[in-house]
Amino acid sequence: MDLSYSDEQRLLGESANNLLAARAQKPGATDLWKEMADMGWLALPLPESDGGLGQGIVDVAIVTEAMGRHRARSNYVAGVVLAGGLIAALGNDAQRAALLPSLADGSMRLALAHAEEGARYALAHVATSAKKSGAGWVLDGKKIAVLGGDVADRLIVSARISGASRDADGIGLFVVARDAKGVTVEGHATVDGAGAARVTLAGAEVGAETLLSDNAFAAIQHAYDRATAAFCSELVGLMEAATKATIEYTKIRIQFGKPLAVNQTLRHRMADMSIACEEARSMALRAALHADDEDARSRGRAIAGAWAKVSRAARFVAEQAIQLHGGMGVTNELEIGGYLKRVVALDAILGGPDLHLRRHAALTTLAA
Amino acid sequence: MDLTFTAEERAFRDEVRAFLNEKLTPDLKRSHHLTPSVFSDPPVGNRWQKILHARGWAAPLWPKEYGGTGWSLARRYIWEIESAAAGAPSVTPMGLRMVGPVIMKFGTQAQKDFYLPRICNAEDYWCQGYSEPGSGSDLASLKTRAVRDGDHYVINGSKIWTTHAHHANRMFALVRTSDEPKKQDGISFILIDMKTPGISVRPILTIGGDHETNQVFFDDVRVPVENRVGAEGQGWATGKYLLEFERGGAMTSGRLRAILADIEKLASTYRDGEKPYAATETFALRRSQAEIDIDALEMTELRIMSSLQSGQNPGSVSSSLAKLRNSEIKQSLTALAVDALGQDGLYWEGHRPLYEMNAEPGIPEEALTALPEYLNSRAYTIFGGTSEVQRDIIAKVVIGM
Numbered sequence: 001m002d003l004s005y006s007d008e009q010r011l012l013g014e015s016a017n018n019l020l021a022a023r024a025q026k027p028g029a030t031d032l033w034k035e036m037a038d039m040g041w042l043a044l045p046l047p048e049s050d051g052g053l054g055q056g057i058v059d060v061a062i063v064t065e066a067m068g069r070h071r072a073r074s075n076y077v078a079g080v081v082l083a084g085g086l087i088a089a090l091g092n093d094a095q096r097a098a099l100l101p102s103l104a105d106g107s108m109r110l111a112l113a114h115a116e117e118g119a120r121y122a123l124a125h126v127a128t129s130a131k132k133s134g135a136g137w138v139l140d141g142k143k144i145a146v147l148g149g150d151v152a153d154r155l156i157v158s159a160r161i162s163g164a165s166r167d168a169d170g171i172g173l174f175v176v177a178r179d180a181k182g183v184t185v186e187g188h189a190t191v192d193g194a195g196a197a198r199v200t201l202a203g204a205e206v207g208a209e210t211l212l213s214d215n216a217f218a219a220i221q222h223a224y225d226r227a228t229a230a231f232c233s234e235l236v237g238l239m240e241a242a243t244k245a246t247i248e249y250t251k252i253r254i255q256f257g258k259p260l261a262v263n264q265t266l267r268h269r270m271a272d273m274s275i276a277c278e279e280a281r282s283m284a285l286r287a288a289l290h291a292d293d294e295d296a297r298s299r300g301r302a303i304a305g306a307w308a309k310v311s312r313a314a315r316f317v318a319e320q321a322i323q324l325h326g327g328m329g330v331t332n333e334l335e336i337g338g339y340l341k342r343v344v345a346l347d348a349i350l351g352g353p354d355l356h357l358r359r360h361a362a363l364t365t366l367a368a
Numbered sequence: 369m370d371l372t373f374t375a376e377e378r379a380f381r382d383e384v385r386a387f388l389n390e391k392l393t394p395d396l397k398r399s400h401h402l403t404p405s406v407f408s409d410p411p412v413g414n415r416w417q418k419i420l421h422a423r424g425w426a427a428p429l430w431p432k433e434y435g436g437t438g439w440s441l442a443r444r445y446i447w448e449i450e451s452a453a454a455g456a457p458s459v460t461p462m463g464l465r466m467v468g469p470v471i472m473k474f475g476t477q478a479q480k481d482f483y484l485p486r487i488c489n490a491e492d493y494w495c496q497g498y499s500e501p502g503s504g505s506d507l508a509s510l511k512t513r514a515v516r517d518g519d520h521y522v523i524n525g526s527k528i529w530t531t532h533a534h535h536a537n538r539m540f541a542l543v544r545t546s547d548e549p550k551k552q553d554g555i556s557f558i559l560i561d562m563k564t565p566g567i568s569v570r571p572i573l574t575i576g577g578d579h580e581t582n583q584v585f586f587d588d589v590r591v592p593v594e595n596r597v598g599a600e601g602q603g604w605a606t607g608k609y610l611l612e613f614e615r616g617g618a619m620t621s622g623r624l625r626a627i628l629a630d631i632e633k634l635a636s637t638y639r640d641g642e643k644p645y646a647a648t649e650t651f652a653l654r655r656s657q658a659e660i661d662i663d664a665l666e667m668t669e670l671r672i673m674s675s676l677q678s679g680q681n682p683g684s685v686s687s688s689l690a691k692l693r694n695s696e697i698k699q700s701l702t703a704l705a706v707d708a709l710g711q712d713g714l715y716w717e718g719h720r721p722l723y724e725m726n727a728e729p730g731i732p733e734e735a736l737t738a739l740p741e742y743l744n745s746r747a748y749t750i751f752g753g754t755s756e757v758q759r760d761i762i763a764k765v766v767i768g769m
Contacts, residue, residue: 001370001371001372001373001374001377001441001442001445002369002370002674003369003371003441003670003671003674004369004674005369006369009369058369243766247766247767247768250767251767251768251769259769261767261769262769264760267759267760267763267764267767268756268759268760268763270763270766270767271758271759271760271762271763271766272759274685274762274766275689275692275693275762278668278689279664279665279668279693281671282664282665282666282667282668282671283660283663283664283667285667285671286371286663286664286667289369289370289371290371302663305656305659305660305663308656308657308660309660309661309663309664357653357656357657357660358653360656360659360660361649361652361653361655361656364652364655364656364659365647365652
């Protein structure tokens with residue numbers, strides 16, 4: 001047992017914070033992808049044999065924490081941990097060689113097309129179908145909330161090869177080019193500015209070599225658990241930044257002839273925000289340290305518990321940050337509302353705290 | 369960065385389990401389980417501490433030079449988790465966790481040599497003389513006065529909420545040795561022998577029906593000047609240093625986890641129609657929320673402790689935060705236990721101690737403590753500085769004004 005960061009990890013955190021702080025000074029600078037590639041962040045969790053750096057979620061979480069702190073609008077986790085992670089876990093040698101080095105160096109962008117209407121957050125819910133056709137497959141269905149799908153070159157599409165629409169067994173994963181015949185990608189803006197897409201597959205014909213796995217549920221679940229851990233850390237950085245900005249604001253905002261920060265009601269609110277930050281930091285670290293547990297149930301409990309705690313805490317902090325900024329907090333003239341937008345986006349992506357509390361309880365009952 | 373145990377740490381865990389298996393008798397476990405007060409009953413806690421001391425394990429948080437174990441973070445964690453899970457009594461914090469570290473930091477060599485071994489081996493039992501009838505959250509307004517008379521201080525006044533004063537042979541106290549413009553100045557930290565003439569103790573019964581706390585009166589009580597710890601008038605800093613240990617710097621989450629496991633067992637013995645209450649969704653969600661809260665506190669405590677050397681003070685924000693969360697979780701657990709009882713939550717058993725009751729209780733024995741524990745646990749967010757005071761402390765640091 002050892003709870004200290006290595007020197008390399010501390011340096012990673014410093015460089016991530018420095019770069020993102022500098023970029024935050026230049027709003028309008030759009031895509032960080034190239035810089036993230038140059039910094040090695042895209043390669044971070046990918047296997048060394050595939051052009052990656054072979055690091056764990058603890059390291060990814062160091063980067064995402066800095067992203068949260070500086071409100072980097074990015075689909076980093078979706079591209080690298082979800083899509084990249086699934087290719088690393090499931091791909092054969094040819095698939096890994098074709099995709100991962102280009103993901104790591106930033107020349108190819110990937111997105112996971114998994115969520116569907118009506119799925120809510122059941123990861124086994126896949127109604128999109130994959131039917132054998134000659135040597136290849138035909139894909140039919142609709143995908144929503146494809147994070148980074150608006151700019152992705154390739155989509156990792158889940159489609160059902162066998163079974164009913166919520167069966168864990170029979171879910172295939174395919175690597176599909178965005179311009180493949182029968183594939184329509186409709187990019188759309190997202191509340192947090194990161195961007196996503198809706199994808200329609202209408203008789204999309206893909207070759208046999210596009211099949212990553214014909215039974216991918218366990219890997220999808222694991223990839224989401226890893227991504228959730230990374231998102232927990234992003235929220236920690238976000239919460240700390242929102243709390244800090246709020247404290248600074250209440251110290252300079254004069255009402256009734258004195259700074260807002262002298263009022264005990266507000267002081268206790270900011271104490272609660274700080275406590276929420278500490279609890280979230282603890283749970284995010286715990287999630288990262290459990291993100292690769294082999295036992296899916298114990299991993300799931302750690303991850304669901306962390307998200308239940310962190311996303312609730314983040315919502316509290318982001319809402320109170322606006323509240324304590326008063327009317328200005330509700331405007332686009334201040335940056336403070338951006339924190340809440342990211343919290344809202346992540347809850348939409350992963351499901352909110354109540355859902356994850358339920359998942360935790362369900363996994364606990366399973367054990368008993 | 370790694371949460372897993374090394375082979376050496378696993379071997380230590382086996383050693384701890386073997387020890388607990390051998391030394392933690394069913395009688396000790398039952399006495400602990402049937403104690404609804406905030407602290408262990410002194411006879412029970414002391415019995416256990418003497419067993420620990422014989423093994424050299426009485427002071428897991430102390431450095432080796434003072435008789436502590438000098439354990440690594442992992443070993444302290446394993447010890448707390450395993451002894452709590454096994455149902456071991458807690459030992460009184462007043463000596464080991466409170467006055468001990470103060471004597472180590474501020475005491476003279478003579479004070480260290482005399483007091484520390486007696487704390488470790490449970491020869492002395494300490495109580496805390498901080499609060500007064502007129503000084504609760506505003507501790508610095510305390511009025512108990514110590515007037516110098518030759519080699520002695522003559523103490524007059526009263527302390528309140530003095531846990532186990534009726535059992536303790538020593539008290540550490542904050543007393544006013546001079547009047548200064550700033551009320552925090554002029555306070556001294558002093559060690560008092562409870563057998564000194566002029567001390568009287570009045571019991572105060574809690575809403576849970578337990579005699580745990582007292583009011584203590586001082587009527588011309590003569591205490592040697594050599595019993596003062598630190599310089600005269602500098603007691604406030606000493607007293608605050610102690611409070612950091614009272615509030616934080618320990619691994620309290622292991623106990624909470626053990627309590628949650630007990631509640632789950634309790635909820636399994638009660639039924640809701642055909643199924644155990646534990647199997648209902650209402651219970652499952654509350655149980656999960658409690659576990660998640662405990663997970664977060666445990667990780668926070670591990671983070672705090674991993675940054676400290678043994679014996680070092682945890683710092684004001686960390687200790688306030690740990691105290692706040694521990695007290696709130698503890699209260700929610702006691703409420704969950706009462707909820708599990710259903711209509712048995714009406715049943716009142718006034719006999720104390722519960723582990724020495726002769727008559728058969730009207731509800732299952734393991735259900736007896738839930739209600740008094742719930743009531744007594746309201747004290748958690750009040751003693752050691754109220755939750756509101758903890759938030760004041762945190763706010764002062766994070767806001768910086």
